[in-house]
Amino acid sequence: MTEISTELALLVDVGSAWAKAGVIGRVRGRWRLVAHAAQPTAWGSAELRRSLIQQLNAAGDPRLADRYDELLAGANRIECHTARQPGRLAVVAVSRELSGSTARRAAEAAGWQVTVLVTLDDGRSLAERLATLQAAEVDAWLVAGGFDDARSPRALEAAALVASARMPDGGPVIWAGSAQLTNEVMLLFEGGAVSAVANPRPDAKREEPGPLRDRLQAILRQSVAPEDEAHLSTTAFARAVGVIAADGGLRVLAVDLGARGGVRVVAEPDGTTSTTVHSSGGLAGATLMPGAAGRVARLAGDAGDEAAVADVLQTLRARPASLPQTPEELSATQVAARLLIGAMVEDPATDPVDLVIGAGLTIAGASHPAQAARMLLDGVRPIGITQLAVDSGSVLGPLGSLGDDEIGEGMTLLADDLLLPLGTAVVCRGGEPGNAAMRVTVHRSGWPTPSPVEVRVGQLQMVPLGRGQEAELLIEPAAGISLGAPRRSSRIQARATGGAVGLILDARGVPIVLPRRGDDRRAVLAGWRDALMRETERMA
Amino acid sequence: MSVTHRVRLPVGATTLVEIGHLVEPAEVLATRRPPGGGTSLPVASRLHRSAAEAVDLLSVRPGTVLEAGERLAEDGNGREVLVPHACLFLGYDADDGTALIAPLGATEPILGHVRGEVMSVEAEAIEIRVAGALVAGVGGSGPAVHGELRMAVNEPGEELRAGAIDVGATGRIVVGGSRASAETLTRARAMGVAGIVLGGVLDKELRDFEATQLRRREVGGVRGDFAIVMIEGFGKVGLDAHLFAWFQSHEGRLASLFGDAGRLYVYDADPPPARRALARVGDRVIAHRRPFAGWGGELVRVLDLPHATPAGVAARSGLVRFEDGRSAIVPLANLEATEPRDGD
Numbered sequence: 001m002t003e004i005s006t007e008l009a010l011l012v013d014v015g016s017a018w019a020k021a022g023v024i025g026r027v028r029g030r031w032r033l034v035a036h037a038a039q040p041t042a043w044g045s046a047e048l049r050r051s052l053i054q055q056l057n058a059a060g061d062p063r064l065a066d067r068y069d070e071l072l073a074g075a076n077r078i079e080c081h082t083a084r085q086p087g088r089l090a091v092v093a094v095s096r097e098l099s100g101s102t103a104r105r106a107a108e109a110a111g112w113q114v115t116v117l118v119t120l121d122d123g124r125s126l127a128e129r130l131a132t133l134q135a136a137e138v139d140a141w142l143v144a145g146g147f148d149d150a151r152s153p154r155a156l157e158a159a160a161l162v163a164s165a166r167m168p169d170g171g172p173v174i175w176a177g178s179a180q181l182t183n184e185v186m187l188l189f190e191g192g193a194v195s196a197v198a199n200p201r202p203d204a205k206r207e208e209p210g211p212l213r214d215r216l217q218a219i220l221r222q223s224v225a226p227e228d229e230a231h232l233s234t235t236a237f238a239r240a241v242g243v244i245a246a247d248g249g250l251r252v253l254a255v256d257l258g259a260r261g262g263v264r265v266v267a268e269p270d271g272t273t274s275t276t277v278h279s280s281g282g283l284a285g286a287t288l289m290p291g292a293a294g295r296v297a298r299l300a301g302d303a304g305d306e307a308a309v310a311d312v313l314q315t316l317r318a319r320p321a322s323l324p325q326t327p328e329e330l331s332a333t334q335v336a337a338r339l340l341i342g343a344m345v346e347d348p349a350t351d352p353v354d355l356v357i358g359a360g361l362t363i364a365g366a367s368h369p370a371q372a373a374r375m376l377l378d379g380v381r382p383i384g385i386t387q388l389a390v391d392s393g394s395v396l397g398p399l400g401s402l403g404d405d406e407i408g409e410g411m412t413l414l415a416d417d418l419l420l421p422l423g424t425a426v427v428c429r430g431g432e433p434g435n436a437a438m439r440v441t442v443h444r445s446g447w448p449t450p451s452p453v454e455v456r457v458g459q460l461q462m463v464p465l466g467r468g469q470e471a472e473l474l475i476e477p478a479a480g481i482s483l484g485a486p487r488r489s490s491r492i493q494a495r496a497t498g499g500a501v502g503l504i505l506d507a508r509g510v511p512i513v514l515p516r517r518g519d520d521r522r523a524v525l526a527g528w529r530d531a532l533m534r535e536t537e538r539m540a
Numbered sequence: 541m542s543v544t545h546r547v548r549l550p551v552g553a554t555t556l557v558e559i560g561h562l563v564e565p566a567e568v569l570a571t572r573r574p575p576g577g578g579t580s581l582p583v584a585s586r587l588h589r590s591a592a593e594a595v596d597l598l599s600v601r602p603g604t605v606l607e608a609g610e611r612l613a614e615d616g617n618g619r620e621v622l623v624p625h626a627c628l629f630l631g632y633d634a635d636d637g638t639a640l641i642a643p644l645g646a647t648e649p650i651l652g653h654v655r656g657e658v659m660s661v662e663a664e665a666i667e668i669r670v671a672g673a674l675v676a677g678v679g680g681s682g683p684a685v686h687g688e689l690r691m692a693v694n695e696p697g698e699e700l701r702a703g704a705i706d707v708g709a710t711g712r713i714v715v716g717g718s719r720a721s722a723e724t725l726t727r728a729r730a731m732g733v734a735g736i737v738l739g740g741v742l743d744k745e746l747r748d749f750e751a752t753q754l755r756r757r758e759v760g761g762v763r764g765d766f767a768i769v770m771i772e773g774f775g776k777v778g779l780d781a782h783l784f785a786w787f788q789s790h791e792g793r794l795a796s797l798f799g800d801a802g803r804l805y806v807y808d809a810d811p812p813p814a815r816r817a818l819a820r821v822g823d824r825v826i827a828h829r830r831p832f833a834g835w836g837g838e839l840v841r842v843l844d845l846p847h848a849t850p851a852g853v854a855a856r857s858g859l860v861r862f863e864d865g866r867s868a869i870v871p872l873a874n875l876e877a878t879e880p881r882d883g884d
Binding site for chain 2: 134
């Protein structure tokens with residue numbers, strides 16, 4: 001008897017709270033994702049493998065039933081993982097609003113956890129500032145302040161505070177302040193302790209955080225997390241998104257919302273990417289957002305009152321590997337996700353893109369594709385015509401960790417299961433509530449041309465457009481309505497691709513405006529939710 | 541059993557203990573003189589130099605602690621600048637030629653708040669081996685405190701009421717049940733309770749309490765330290781019945797509570813019931829999310845296929861028979877197995 005054989009590969013993404021794994025194998029000559037499992041990371045790799053084998057035994061080739069364990073053991077394992085420890089940073093700056101906020105955002109975007117922020121206008125006494133800094137347990141120090149055209153004594157004072165509070169050899173110091181003070185700041189510390197970087201606030205009107213962010217990223221990798229960079233989720237995810245952008249000639253925005261951190265990648269059509277890692281931008285960080293519980297309660301409408309939501313947000317922090325069990329907890333979690341995505345996308349602001357990809361268990365593992373679409377749509381507010389998709393198989397990270405010569409091939413081979421397309425969104429802004437926002441005619445090849453769909457300001461409407469289907473759109477925005485780009489004609493032609501949700505016509509504005517009265521607000525929110533869910537379920 | 545506790549030392553602290561030293565919670569491990577508000581000290585004018593030239597004549601770097609009369613700068617020709625009192629040198633202003641110094645205040649003690657043996661003494665920290673049990677919480681609030689454990693409720697799911705706090709609780713670490721209102725916390729603090737251990741607390745009530753305490757501290761109306769630790773979760777969540785029984789069996793033992801760190805040490809104690817992430821059939825389990833948060837039971841069966849929660853989230857799940865007789869299907873990710881203690 002001839003023994004049959006097969007080729008399998010194991011894709012593993014180990015996060016801080018959840019581990020995801022997929023098995024890819026040949027099905028009728030094509031590589032497909034044949035098993036997928038997600039579980040709390042603490043359960044261990046043996047349990048993850050057991051889950052995959054159980055799935056393969058149930059759905060795979062029965063002739064291999066007794067051999068999946070052995071086949072998986074010999075399979076090519078492609079893995080990425082979250083950084084094992086966050087870098088802790090103290091930020092000392094002259095002003096809270098200018099140098100302090102710029103430095104903090106650059107640091108968080110580089111993946112650092114800002115554990116202490118002291119500014120010289122924070123209302124504390126010198127003694128309190130010193131005490132705060134002396135008690136700080138950090139891996140590095142960032143000092144910022146002063147414009148480049150002046151010698152700011154206050155900026156020098158900020159540096160002196162760090163010199164006074166930091167132990168000798170107490171971690172690297174990054175000077176990101178006035179260029180005129182660099183030499184003086186260097187003299188405050190032992191040799192080699194300080195590295196200077198271009199001032200992210202060279203004057204009152206300009207903000208140029210790029211060089212600071214790059215330097216902070218480099219220091220994080222060198223001194224705090226000296227790991228194999230290619231296998232870090234943040235790096236690998238960005239590489240995979242870059243390949244998708246280059247393959248499709250698209251401008252892509254991808255957000256990976258994890259349990260603790262978040263990653264935002266913007267990839268250009270030539271494949272170049274810019275990544276910002278928000279170390280506290282994951283679900284556990286929701287409770288850190290100003291007024292988070294109140295905002296979530298208000299935006300959800302069905303998650304309970306502010307006190308109940310506050311407990312849910314704290315639970316996301318305290319027990320990141322647990323799952324929402326009640327509809328109220330799920331609603332609060334998904335609204336928190338929308339706010340976190342919004343914060344990532346705003347910092348820095350993102351220009352219009354062709355494709356938005358959502359990753360991470362909360363978005364990509366949402367139990368209903370309409371929920372994933374809602375998180376992306378409300379979080380990103382992608383004005384214009386944008387495709388939406390999710391990394392439902394958690395394959396982007398592992399595939400992005402492949403070598404330069406393999407990554408494109410790997411992604412091409414798995415093209416059918418690389419992303420789950422949700423559909424296309426047409427998002428406009430402007431206009432008065434209740435007035436017409438746009439008329440959209442959807443032409444599908446082989447279908448009779450239907451009447452135009454009229455969408456009013458504040459409405460969310462769905463048009464069925466299944467996965468693999470395409471349509472030509474003729475969009476006629478009303479006066480005062482914008483789809484982002486300037487236009488010469490009163491009509492816009494565009495192509496839409498379908499997905500698990502379909503074509504979403506969204507005239508809710510950017511940002512979304514909600515009624516002030518609680519009952520009205522809840523009714524409006526329920527209407528939007530039902531519009532998305534109803535049509536998606538009908539398509540399914 | 542023992543655990544290692546780390547006491548971080550600020551810059552300039554003077555340690556008073558050595559390796560092998562046996563310390564008590566109230567014992568002073570080190571001292572420090574905290575710097576006060578900054579003052580300016582003329583440097584360039586005293587050295588008869590320009591402000592820019594005098595920077596090269598400084599004898600010390602920012603961050604240096606100077607005793608009264610120590611030299612801050614000298615010109616090599618007999619002129620020098622001495623500090624008038626003990627201070628921390630913060631920086632030099634090359635525009636006006638002055639030094640910014642922070643006079644050091646009175647000596648303050650640094651307590652470890654734990655009982656144990658000093659294992660290492662370094663400039664930045666002292667490590668102490670604590671002979672006792674560690675109970676880690678999911679959150680907390682407040683500084684380090686210590687005191688004897690005192691049970692204030694009879695059932696693990698019982699709410700800690702203000703009426704349960706009496707003078708007998710003064711200086712103690714009180715073990716409550718499923719929740720304590722901001723009113724209860726305020727009364728506990730006013731009665732001189734050192735700390736409170738709870739299964740859970742409503743985040744909003746905790747924040748309200750913290751805000752009240754902050755305002756009272758600002759006007760000088762609050763003295764003494766007070767800390768809270770939550771063991772199971774946020775909201776009205778009871779303590780695990782086994783852990784509650786463990787606390788009952790250790791009533792009267794000395795304990796140290798670190799509120800902000802969410803840690804509790806109980807001295808000379810048996811190990812508390814341990815937890816394991818992945819529950820197996822037959823395990824006693826604790827559920828962690830609503831509507832079963834804090835409930836104990838037995839994992840009767842693991843379902844073959846993923847099961848959707850009422851929220852619609854499909855997950856590997858198991859049938860749990862809770863200790864109150866009810867049964868429910870719960871995602872395994874929301875369960876922790878409790879390990880039996882020796883002799884159970």
